[in-house]
Amino acid sequence: MKVNKLTQTLFNQINHYGLVLYFIIPYILFLKFFQIHFQFDYRDFFWGFKNSIIQSGLTAGFVTLLSVPLSLGLFRLSSKQLGVVRKLLLIPQILPALFSILIAFSIFKPFPMGTIGIVLVFSLVHLGYSVLKINLAIQEKLGSSCLIADVFGIGSIDFYKQIYFPLLKTDLLTNFILIFTFCFSSFSIPLVAGGGLGTNLEVLIYEKIFIAQNWSTAWVYSGIQSLFIFFLSWFFLRKKEQAASSFVLTNRLISTWSLLFVVLYLGFYLGGYLWGITHALSSLHQLAEFYSDLWQASWVSLKGLMLFLMFCFVLLFLLIFDLVGYRRHSLVSHLISPSTILVSFVFYLLFPQTAGFDTIKMVLAMSILFFPSLYKSFIERPLTQLQDQLLIAEVFGLSKMQMVVDVVLRQIKKPILLWMSFLVVWFLSDFAVQRALGNQSQTVGLLAEGFLSSYRLSLAYLISFYILVFWFVVVVVLYFILEVFHVIYKKFIFKIR
Amino acid sequence: MKHFIILIAAVFIGLTVIYFQNEDRTKKVDDHTLRIYASSSFIAKWGPGPELKALFEKQHIFKIEFVESPDISMTMQKINFEGDRARADLVLGLDQFDIGRLASKIKWKTLDIAYTDQLTDELKSQTDSLLKQKNFVAYDWAPMTFIARRDLGVQIDSLDDLLKPELKGKIALQDPRTSSPGLQFLSWIFESKSAQESIVFLKALTQQVHSFSSSWSAAYGLFKNKQADLVFSYVTSPIYHLVEEKDDSYLALEFKEPLPVQIEFAGVPDGCKNCEGAQIFLKFMLSQEAQKIIMAKNYMLPVVAKVKDSTPFDAVKVFKTRAVQFYDQNQIEKWVNQWSEIRKNEGQ
Numbered sequence: 001m002k003v004n005k006l007t008q009t010l011f012n013q014i015n016h017y018g019l020v021l022y023f024i025i026p027y028i029l030f031l032k033f034f035q036i037h038f039q040f041d042y043r044d045f046f047w048g049f050k051n052s053i054i055q056s057g058l059t060a061g062f063v064t065l066l067s068v069p070l071s072l073g074l075f076r077l078s079s080k081q082l083g084v085v086r087k088l089l090l091i092p093q094i095l096p097a098l099f100s101i102l103i104a105f106s107i108f109k110p111f112p113m114g115t116i117g118i119v120l121v122f123s124l125v126h127l128g129y130s131v132l133k134i135n136l137a138i139q140e141k142l143g144s145s146c147l148i149a150d151v152f153g154i155g156s157i158d159f160y161k162q163i164y165f166p167l168l169k170t171d172l173l174t175n176f177i178l179i180f181t182f183c184f185s186s187f188s189i190p191l192v193a194g195g196g197l198g199t200n201l202e203v204l205i206y207e208k209i210f211i212a213q214n215w216s217t218a219w220v221y222s223g224i225q226s227l228f229i230f231f232l233s234w235f236f237l238r239k240k241e242q243a244a245s246s247f248v249l250t251n252r253l254i255s256t257w258s259l260l261f262v263v264l265y266l267g268f269y270l271g272g273y274l275w276g277i278t279h280a281l282s283s284l285h286q287l288a289e290f291y292s293d294l295w296q297a298s299w300v301s302l303k304g305l306m307l308f309l310m311f312c313f314v315l316l317f318l319l320i321f322d323l324v325g326y327r328r329h330s331l332v333s334h335l336i337s338p339s340t341i342l343v344s345f346v347f348y349l350l351f352p353q354t355a356g357f358d359t360i361k362m363v364l365a366m367s368i369l370f371f372p373s374l375y376k377s378f379i380e381r382p383l384t385q386l387q388d389q390l391l392i393a394e395v396f397g398l399s400k401m402q403m404v405v406d407v408v409l410r411q412i413k414k415p416i417l418l419w420m421s422f423l424v425v426w427f428l429s430d431f432a433v434q435r436a437l438g439n440q441s442q443t444v445g446l447l448a449e450g451f452l453s454s455y456r457l458s459l460a461y462l463i464s465f466y467i468l469v470f471w472f473v474v475v476v477v478l479y480f481i482l483e484v485f486h487v488i489y490k491k492f493i494f495k496i497r
Numbered sequence: 498m499k500h501f502i503i504l505i506a507a508v509f510i511g512l513t514v515i516y517f518q519n520e521d522r523t524k525k526v527d528d529h530t531l532r533i534y535a536s537s538s539f540i541a542k543w544g545p546g547p548e549l550k551a552l553f554e555k556q557h558i559f560k561i562e563f564v565e566s567p568d569i570s571m572t573m574q575k576i577n578f579e580g581d582r583a584r585a586d587l588v589l590g591l592d593q594f595d596i597g598r599l600a601s602k603i604k605w606k607t608l609d610i611a612y613t614d615q616l617t618d619e620l621k622s623q624t625d626s627l628l629k630q631k632n633f634v635a636y637d638w639a640p641m642t643f644i645a646r647r648d649l650g651v652q653i654d655s656l657d658d659l660l661k662p663e664l665k666g667k668i669a670l671q672d673p674r675t676s677s678p679g680l681q682f683l684s685w686i687f688e689s690k691s692a693q694e695s696i697v698f699l700k701a702l703t704q705q706v707h708s709f710s711s712s713w714s715a716a717y718g719l720f721k722n723k724q725a726d727l728v729f730s731y732v733t734s735p736i737y738h739l740v741e742e743k744d745d746s747y748l749a750l751e752f753k754e755p756l757p758v759q760i761e762f763a764g765v766p767d768g769c770k771n772c773e774g775a776q777i778f779l780k781f782m783l784s785q786e787a788q789k790i791i792m793a794k795n796y797m798l799p800v801v802a803k804v805k806d807s808t809p810f811d812a813v814k815v816f817k818t819r820a821v822q823f824y825d826q827n828q829i830e831k832w833v834n835q836w837s838e839i840r841k842n843e844g845q
Contacts (some may be wrong), residue, residue: 033578047841110666110724113708192715195708196672196840210570211674213602293542348571349578353564435537435567438575450541453714455721 008400012325015318022315023335023368026346027223033349034215045221048204052225055115055190055200056183059122060176063130067175070127070265071134073258075249085262089128092269094422094471096429096445097188098452099464100125103272104193113195121193122186126179127265133178137171144248159252177236178377181229185337188432201225206341222339233334237376276461283458290459293442298470301443304359305427305474311363312371312423316416317404319375323383324390324403333380336373343368344436355440365433370426378419382412413486417479424478425471429464444470531559531774534566534576535589538795545794552790553781559774569595573602576766583768587775589636591762594680596633597824604767605632608776612783617802619815623758626821633762636782637797639731640756640818641681642749643668649726655753656689659727660701668702669716669725672709673833678716679709681757682729683832688819689754699839709840731759732816736809737796755817761797 021028077085092100104121105111112120145167149159165172183189190200199207201221208218287294322330347365351357386408393403409416431449439446444467451460540546540563550561566572569590576583591600612634613624620627620638627635643653651663659668671679687695707725710716720728727750735747763782765775781787788799792810805811 105719105722105724110707111719191675191711195710196670197709207674210568213570213574290542345571348567349575353575436571438565438567438571440565450537453712454538454541454543455714455718456543 012322016322016326016330019315019318019322020331020335023332023338023372026338026343026368027219027226029346029350030215030219030342033346034219037216039214039217040220041217044204045201045224048199048201048221051115051190051198052184052200052202055118055122055198056180058115058119059126059183060180062119063123063126063179064134064172064176066123066127067130067134068172069255070131070258070262071138072253072255073260073262074131074135075254076256076259085266086132088266088270089132089262091128091273092125093129094425094429095273095464096431096448097121097125097186098192098449099273100269101189101192102276102457103269106272106275107268111193113193114197115194117193117195118190118198121189122179122183124269125189126182128269130175130179131262133175134168134171137168137175138253139247141167141171142247142253144246146250146252147248150250150252156252174237177232181232181337182373184229185225185339187340202339202341205339209341209345218342222342226335226338229337230331230334233336233376237334238329276457277465280458280461280465283456284462286456286459287462290447293447294444294463294466297442297444297447300358300441301428301445301470302474304362304443305424307359308363308366308427309420309423309478311367312420315367315371316375316379316419320383320404320408321400324400324408327387327390329380329383332372333376334372336376338369338372340369340433341436344433348436348438353438353440358434358437358439358441361437361439362427362434365437366427366430369433370423374419374422374426378415378422379412382415383408386411410486413482417475417482420478421471421475424474425467428471428474429467528771529559529774530562531586531771531778532562532564532584533587533589533775533778534564534572534585536569537565537567539563539589540565543794545791548790548794549782549787552786553778556781557774557777559771559777561778566590570599573599576768577602581768583766584770585766586769586771587763587765587778589761589763591633591764592677592759593821593823594677594684594829596630596762598826598829600632600764601826606765606767606769606772606775607631608634608765608779610634610776610779610783612800615783615801617798617800617805619798619818620800622818623760623821626823627760630762630823633764634779634783635760635762635800636788637791637795638758638760638800639733639797640758640815641678641685641729642732642752642756642816643727644720644730644734644747644749645727647746647748651726653727653750653752656686656698660698660705664727665705666707667726668706669719669728670706670709671713671716671729672711673836675711676713676716677759678713678729680829680833681759683836684822684824685754685757685819687832688757688822696835696839699836703839731797732756733796733798733810733813736813740809749814749816751814751816755819758818758821760800760821 074082074085101121104117104124108117108120111117142164145163146159149163154163184200185202186200187202187206190198190203191206194200194203202225205218205221205225208214208221319330319332343365347361351361389407389411390403393407398407428443429445429448431443431445434443434446435449442450444463448460448463448467451457451463535546538544546563550563553559553561564585566588569588572585572588576585576588608631613628616624616627620635643659645653651661652658653661653664658664670682673679673683686698690698707719708716710719713730716725716728717730717734719725720730730749732749735745735749738744738747763779765772765779769775782791783801785801785804788801788804789808791797792799792804792808798810798813798815799805805813
């Protein structure tokens with residue numbers, strides 16, 4: 001009995017610290033390859049840092065402000081329509097950054113390269129997500145205040161000043177910080193849409209590693225960048241959740257104009273994409289030459305994806321275990337924006353450059369890069385809301401395993417599915433991380449990038465659409481697997497217990 | 498709990514087994530395998546790699562294993578860090594700037610391949626420069642200039658013409674920090690003008706250009722997307738449009754300043770395992786058949802005479818070109834820093 005308890009305590013300790021260690025391992029491994037001499041060019045650093053702050057701050061401010069009126073447009077929709085529009089609003093965040101850049105280039109002619117261009121593309125990518133977040137926050141936080149405001153005849157300005165902003169200020173700030181962190185360490189958008197201007201910190205890290213080969217400075221810059229985001233997340237994204245009260249919708253919150261703007265935004269974005277796809281259909285015959293490559297790339301992607309998802313599930317399980325044990329979220333949830341360049345470069349150096357190691361490299365690098373931010377976006381909040389239930393479960397003497405499986409996992413099926421679907425599409429559509437990892441086997445993401453960089457734009461569009469279909473099929477299959485697993489669990493295992 | 502720990506242990510043991518199995522497999526490379534580092538565009542289905550591999554394997558006992566190099570700088574660092582464990586028999590795709598900046602990261606074999614007497618007439622003037630490179634062999638080349646559509650409507654004969662007000666916001670260039678053509682352009686300015694004139698010209702040009710893209714392909718994409726009217730590229734670019742797209746509306750511009758030349762080189766790292774095979778492959782790359790494949794797939798000019806005769810490449814005007822220079826790292830850094838300072842002071 002005593003030995004069992006000791007094992008459990010030991011496991012909890014290893015799990016708690018091991019998880020944090022795993023997510024910061026690239027920074028430690030970097031020291032295996034390079035000796036760090038603390039060279040620090042203040043002027044250089046503050047130039048990049050200032051650009052990162054300006055680009056992320058302007059985007060986060062602009063997108064959050066715009067989301068306040070636009071989110072009201074969603075209340076004009078029926079629940080069925082809302083379901084569809086919600087999914088459409090997430091597409092800009094799902095599609096690879098390069099496609100958003102292409103869409104922006106086709107909308108804005110001439111495209112304003114530099115900070116304005118970067119902010120435009122960032123806004124295009126994050127606006128949908130932000131509108132959705134604010135809309136959900138309104139439903140959660142406003143409760144029946146709109147009805148009360150209507151009854152008391154409170155004017156619009158007073159409503160926003162005294163009810164809307166005070167109740168939603170935490171959510172607006174959270175939204176601002178989330179978008180700020182997403183943009184802060186972005187690499188491809190500032191690199192391409194900047195057109196040589198607006199070099200941000202992540203691009204500076206890239207230059208230090210690949211051009212100047214000044215690894216010490218790259219490590220220091222990257223460390224400061226990650227710490228900055230960690231502390232932002234720590235201070236601003238640890239809000240205490242209040243219980244959601246039932247929401248009463250009144251005409252005050254319904255806006256046809258806002259809906260029109262939302263439709264316009266979706267029209268611009270998806271229209272630009274669909275225009276590309278429609279034009280690309282005339283080149284469908286060219287794809288025939290690449291069927292065998294596509295088949296092979298799909299197989300490699302699928303194999304990697306399965307291992308990646310399994311690994312992410314293990315990490316999720318461990319994080320939930322940690323939460324159950326310590327009753328607070330692990331520090332991992334704040335490690336949301338590590339340097340893509342540094343993480344990829346470390347694994348590139350660590351593993352031999354042969355196809356056999358591609359999967360391992362992808363699983364490790366992408367879990368470190370994607371897992372924490374998606375965990376924060378989709379899983380952390382539902383888990384926080386279960387804290388009281390976990391306390392009760394503990395009082396009733398449930399084991400940790402029972403708490404994880406019977407209390408937590410059964411109730412966060414939907415967030416897990418959403419989290420998983422993002423993991424799937426980010427994994428499938430990524431090419432930047434895979435290129436930086438020096439992967440030798442072709443995946444669907446790399447195939448799309450190969451077409452893009454060789455001016456086979458139509459084929460790149462077709463592959464991007466194929467990726468979306470691939471993603472949809474994988475998510476549906478996984479949904480059914482989860483459902484079947486759930487039924488088996490409920491019917492058999494739960495009864496046996 | 499016990500089951501869960503077992504599950505986690507099983508996953509990690511599984512990953513470890515895969516790791517060691519793969520590592521073991523990588524060690525079992527036979528003596529006939531030739532490991533060649535090349536860019537993704539070289540080994541892609543539409544690049545020269547697959548055809549060269551097929552032809553070479555038909556003629557020799559060696560098997561080629563291409564290793565996709567994400568970036569030449571990364572490749573050099575990787576080979577450098579792996580030391581004796583590195584399995585690099587041949588590295589392709591180095592240009593004059595890479596040789597100046599990166600080649601010193603690793604040791605190279607001295608190559609005993611006499612090819613300068615076979616050079617094309619246009620390259621004959623570069624023989625001295627090429628002969629100085631004992632560790633590298635040139636396999637393709639092209640002068641670089643601005644590409645425009647035939648309906649441009651602006652007369653451009655010299656670098657100064659790029660400052661014409663009609664071209665404001667219409668020129669797509671490459672960032673010299675991340676792109677080799679960007680460095681070519683920068684060196685073209687600094688070599689064509691005095692240091693002071695170059696700075697003044699660059700300051701004026703940064704106000705004039707549409708953008709400095711991170712790569713040649715990104716800049717060319719802007720030009721193709723009609724975001725820009727001029728792009729700095731290869732004199733062979735119009736041939737690509739003619740052959741692949743049956744479009745003859747593009748042309749390479751002639752300048753009164755001699756054009757910079759980009760030459761691609763191959764080198765054999767000193768730690769090569771199949772050094773003999775690497776040298777044989779290099780000789781093969783200079784054969785008429787291989788040069789034809791490289792020219793047709795890479796859209797670059799062959800280094801060997803008579804290869805482009807009676808092909809669309811025969812019509813490519815080479816114009817007046819500069820002598821090939823191999824700049825040292827300090828020189829390149831100095832130019833790039835000057836460019837960066839101008840960009841920083843310009844705004845962001």
